[in-house]
Amino acid sequence: MDIFIQQIINGLVLGSIYALVALGYTMVYGILGLINFAHGEVVMIGALTALTAIGLLVPSGLPGPVVVLGGLLIAIPVCMTVGFTIERIAYRPLRNAPRLAPLITAIGVSIVLQQLAMIGWGRNYHTFPPLLPAAPHQFLGAAITDLQIIIIATAAALMAALVWLVTRTRLGRAMRATAENPAVARLMGVDVDRVISFTFVLGSALAAVAGVMVAANYSIAHYAMGFMLGLKAFTAAVLGGIGNLGGAMLGGLLLGIIESLAAGYIGDLTGGFLGSHYKDVFAFFVLILVLVFRPSGLMGEKVAERA
Amino acid sequence: MLEVRGLEVHYGGICAVRGVDLDVAAGEKVALIGANGAGKTSTLKAIARMLPARGSVKLSGEAIEHAPPHLLVRKGLALVPEGRGVFARLSVLENLEMGAYVRDDKAVVDADIERVFGLLPRLKERAGQTAGTLSGGEQQMVAIGRALMSRPRILLLDEPSMGLSPIMVDTVFDVIREVAREGVTLLLVEQNARLALSLCDRGCVMDGGEITLSAPAAELLDNPAVRAAYLGE
């Protein structure tokens, strides 16, 4: 088996997930200049909600993929509601406060959501039942499962749809105008509060999908899973250039691939001194390198700051 | 058309607008002139609800000082803000489309885009370019064209000549004159008093946050005090 190709495939899967989550960070940052640290918890809520729903749907005897789809379709509106509520309760009252206030609030919201999830779902790991065909296909000397294909294809389709929404529709135009200059956008008749709510809801929907993907990919979900995932997706957003949609996608994919390659080769490279569980370190090594050498990220623009 | 009473704007402890009363009749062109820091921008922003303010503002008899700010454009008010406020990352065409954000008749909007391109041919050549890459004068055209896209009944302009070359100023003022000829009511803030008064029916002189003088434009152009203070004579 070709380890390199295999790790690229695994990296693309992981990267697709990071990219979907990174988009949520970057969209909110683009419009509010706020890092919504609670976003990772929305992913976790998506994963656990879907697993609960799937658990209830399994006895119905429906085909596996339909059950998973059902879980996803329940997780999406739940996460959208959570995202909407977070903005309304935690961020909107601080819209004109000094920047540190919403940042600290974001961390607080993150802790609250995690604790609520712990109370609701317990501290134990929840396993994703084997509902999807797991037999791997051979591909360029490596193995790829249906699930991996579904994850990559779904993420690609969602990202294409998002790009279309933002660049081609009236609402997307209003989002970009609001990101640039909310006061003038309001003069044009844009209900800026609604655009901001919509941005949170949209990012949360993507987070729900990402949550289900993570749970399916690792066959596991846990109340604390959002923290590390959120941090990595945030790293991906910074790597691509925070505030930039294309950057979040590129950053997500790159980070996923870097992490997978690191996991695959780190043992050989260090003569077995470091194992693949050190792969997480790479994400943050990347974050530090970006922050030091290219703080605006790979696709970050040097356009003048908004007024 | 526009009826402002007792307008006050405070920035912390600073009182920038001190009880301004201002009337603009339908179809009238009013110039608001005054030195830097007189409170002209603050007055326009307060009318357009971009700033918290005290006092009452009526548009066509309807009180608007408590309406949600984003609804003002639907009531026929458009502002070309100081510093233009174009969306630099959006294309020229997208900026114009933003101007028509509250209108949903696509065919009529498309016709209006053509009308703006007719008025400002330069914009047509630059339609696909991001607005941030345009010159200052071209950006001012985008800002004016964008404001026209909402089909305003009253257009507020904040120093459209600022930072432009003399030729560009002429072009921009030709457009403003053309817009006024079509019956749009104007409230024009300018430091270039001669230019503003030559275009408008009436002028208001603002000083230290108050309107100190209001008279027909021709009269102000002859007023020795105004000539000395604002016309550089």
Ligand SMILES: Nc1ncnc2c1ncn2[C@@H]1O[C@H](COP(=O)(O)OP(=O)(O)O)[C@@H](O)[C@H]1O
């Ligand atoms: N954001 C602000 N914060 C504090 N003071 C301000 C602000 N904007 C304007 N001012 C003050 O209010 C006064 C009026 O300003 P402005 O309305 O911009 O005048 P003008 O447009 O006539 O030059 C000035 O003294 C200015 O310094």
Ligand SMILES: [Mg+2]
């Ligand atoms: Mg001014």
